[in-house]
Amino acid sequence: MKGLVVYGTRYGTAKEIAEEIAKTLKNENVDVSLFNAKQIKDHGISAYDLIIVGSGIKMGKWTKESKNFLKNNQNILSNKKVALFVSCGAANTEKSMAEGQEKYLDNISKEYLINKPIATGLFGGIYDPNANHGLMFKFVNRFIKKEMEKEGKDPNQRID
Ligand SMILES: Cc1cc2nc3c(=O)[nH]c(=O)nc-3n(C[C@H](O)[C@H](O)[C@H](O)COP(=O)(O)O)c2cc1C
Known part of the structure; x- marks a missing residue:
């Protein structure tokens, strides 16, 4: 199986999480590629079976590069297994986790993906x-x- 992990980050946390996800997939014998969403513009994604896209959150927003990746590849992604993750302060407290899941994962899925993601990951951030x-x-x-x-x-x- 070929897997692709794409992340957008402002302060580096989503990159660390993406690296951890890639390492975990590698240990499961998935052939993984890892890209910063800024660098993936001309990279063909058709070859991948599983595509994991994530972002850090600032002022309620994904990075524009990760969002553009979802937007620009909407049709191809509809034929793939897709998972989303975010790194956000909302995941740091139990009280705000449900809001983080809804705002940063469920709403993004509805807006940018034709099919539901196979998984979503709400990760904390560094404070x-x-x-x-x-x-x-x-x-x-x-x-x-x-x-x-x-x-x-x-x-x-x-x-x-
Ligand atoms: C200026 C600023 C704004 C932030 N805004 C939010 C926010 O609106 N919601 C949230 O849950 N976390 C917020 N956070 C926390 C970040 O999402 C968290 O630190 C995350 O790990 C950043 O990811 P990155 O390092 O990959 O950019 C904010 C952090 C900073 C520094």
Whole structure:
């Protein structure tokens, strides 16, 4: 069986998850290729039996490259086994997991896939209060910290 794993990432977490998925498939004797969605433009995907596509989430959004991959290959993907995954903060707390599944996986499936995916994976992200992710992170981080405090978690702790 030939498998393809395609990921989009902003801070590197979805890449690590994609590498882990590829390693697991390899151990199951799947012939796996792994690509950043930015680099897959001219790569033929017809040869693959299983295609796994994923993304990190920022401000509720997949990376545009992963989304474009789904959009541009909609017809070919309808004849393949397809699985989706995301890496997102919503998966880090039990309270927000169902929302993450719906917003980042189920809705994307409905919007971009003709057939239902064979599997979806909701993975957590790395939360590093000291990360230098720019102004947007500083803004979002205020809300994240409040949520963490509500759940009795230490917002100054790195979570992986
Ligand atoms: C600026 C910023 C915005 C984020 N927005 C969301 C969000 O809207 N929903 C969510 O569940 N997680 C959000 N996160 C958490 C990321 O999804 C998480 O860190 C993920 O692992 C990032 O994946 P990547 O490293 O592959 O880009 C955000 C993180 C940052 C830094």
